[in-house]
Amino acid sequence: MESFIRHLKHGVIDENPTFVQVLGMCPTLAVTTSAVNGLGMGLSVLVVLTLSNLLISLVRKVVPDKIRIPAFIVIIATLVTVIDMILQALFYDTLYQSLGLYIPLIVVNCIILGQAEAYASKHGPLDAAVDGFSMGLGFTLALTALGAVRELLGSGTLFGFTILPNAFPKILMMLMAPGGFFVLGILMALFNFIRNRKDKDSHRAESGKEAF
Amino acid sequence: MPVFLTILIGQIFVNNFVMSKFMGICPFLGVSKKMDSALGMGMAVTFVMTISSAFTYLVYQYILVPLHVQYLYTIAFILVIAALVQFVEMFIRKTSPELYASLGVYLPLITTNCAVLGVAVLNMQNHYNLVESVLSGFAGGLGFLMGIVLFSGIRERIEFNPIPKAFQGFPIALIAAGLMAISFLGFQGLI
Numbered sequence: 001m002e003s004f005i006r007h008l009k010h011g012v013i014d015e016n017p018t019f020v021q022v023l024g025m026c027p028t029l030a031v032t033t034s035a036v037n038g039l040g041m042g043l044s045v046l047v048v049l050t051l052s053n054l055l056i057s058l059v060r061k062v063v064p065d066k067i068r069i070p071a072f073i074v075i076i077a078t079l080v081t082v083i084d085m086i087l088q089a090l091f092y093d094t095l096y097q098s099l100g101l102y103i104p105l106i107v108v109n110c111i112i113l114g115q116a117e118a119y120a121s122k123h124g125p126l127d128a129a130v131d132g133f134s135m136g137l138g139f140t141l142a143l144t145a146l147g148a149v150r151e152l153l154g155s156g157t158l159f160g161f162t163i164l165p166n167a168f169p170k171i172l173m174m175l176m177a178p179g180g181f182f183v184l185g186i187l188m189a190l191f192n193f194i195r196n197r198k199d200k201d202s203h204r205a206e207s208g209k210e211a212f
Numbered sequence: 213m214p215v216f217l218t219i220l221i222g223q224i225f226v227n228n229f230v231m232s233k234f235m236g237i238c239p240f241l242g243v244s245k246k247m248d249s250a251l252g253m254g255m256a257v258t259f260v261m262t263i264s265s266a267f268t269y270l271v272y273q274y275i276l277v278p279l280h281v282q283y284l285y286t287i288a289f290i291l292v293i294a295a296l297v298q299f300v301e302m303f304i305r306k307t308s309p310e311l312y313a314s315l316g317v318y319l320p321l322i323t324t325n326c327a328v329l330g331v332a333v334l335n336m337q338n339h340y341n342l343v344e345s346v347l348s349g350f351a352g353g354l355g356f357l358m359g360i361v362l363f364s365g366i367r368e369r370i371e372f373n374p375i376p377k378a379f380q381g382f383p384i385a386l387i388a389a390g391l392m393a394i395s396f397l398g399f400q401g402l403i
Contacts, residue, residue: 025237077287181390193378
């Protein structure tokens with residue numbers, strides 16, 4: 001249980017795939033025009049990442065070293081095709097049409113192949129699945145936050161509910177390409193700022209103890 | 213002829229892969245610190261996108277469609293691209309060591325560049341024929357090349373400026389990319 005929490009903290013804060021590792025930027029910027037889209041893309045990646053880590057960890061001893069990358073890609077692409085079909089069948093109007101092209105592009109999301117190569121091919125199935133899950137969770141949270149900010153500023157709503165009064169001007173730019181870059185840049189700076197301060201605080205607390 | 217011009221202008225300026233479709237952002241942010249490497253990466257991507265557009269078109273039309281397994285396009289395309297990148301790398305290493313020295317290091321990274329898979333899927337969705345697909349791949353690559361070279365020029369300048377600690381590195385690069393994307397909005401309505 002304790003190691004599960006440590007894994008979660010690792011994936012969500014210490015090694016957050018979006019804010020710290022800066023991986024998988026294409027879907028991060030492209031689909032986060034609303035919180036729902038961000039959440040949908042995040043959860044799709046979460047499912048693919050958990051299952052691909054599990055499967056790759058299971059076959060890691062059978063697959064020869066030389067062809068491991070193509071083998072990983074086939075596993076990931078198969079999972080993505082399955083997710084693509086599920087989304088098309090269940091969420092065609094709500095999610096599938098707005099995520100569109102970016103669903104097949106989950107295959108080339110560097111987080112997934114990076115995790116497969118760096119973690120799943122070296123660890124046991126359970127560890128690999130938990131690690132994939134926590135990375136996916138970090139990715140989902142980051143995308144939802146990004147989508148929420150852009151939706152709030154760009155169309156005045158949050159998860160589809162009107163939040164800002166009509167008198168508040170809607171910044172259309174936030175829903176277009178530049179807004180994606182700006183909001184991500186500012187959120188990333190905020191994340192760095194909080195982390196730097198936390199480090200400084202813990203340093204100060206330690207030196208404070210020594211003074212006493 | 214107007215169709216070709218529309219594809220060319222559209223892919224390079226209006227629907228620029230990096231600036232308006234957000235594809236290939238990882239190399240765009242990762243390999244843009246120096247202009248030389250940005251140029252190398254951009255040229256390697258253009259090369260691979262052009263060839264892979266042709267191959268994915270052929271695979272889709274003459275293998276997937278006759279067998280009625282169009283839904284396998286994701287798997288088929290990514291395998292074609294991965295194999296192609298490997299083949300191009302071996303071919304360049306054998307034939308032109310100078311070219312390999314400048315492009316070689318970037319080639320393995322291209323398999324996971326979304327722009328390459330993205331252009332293949334877009335060609336399929338737009339029902340382009342072979343010539344249009346190749347042109348769209350080539351123009352898309354040129355758009356990427358232009359974006360990454362311009363951006364590396366900006367980033368080389370950023371290095372010399374005083375920047376708040378929290379913004380150093382990627383955040384300020386993203387803000388700069390956002391400003392660049394605004395200027396690319398000016399091309400909207402060109403076609």
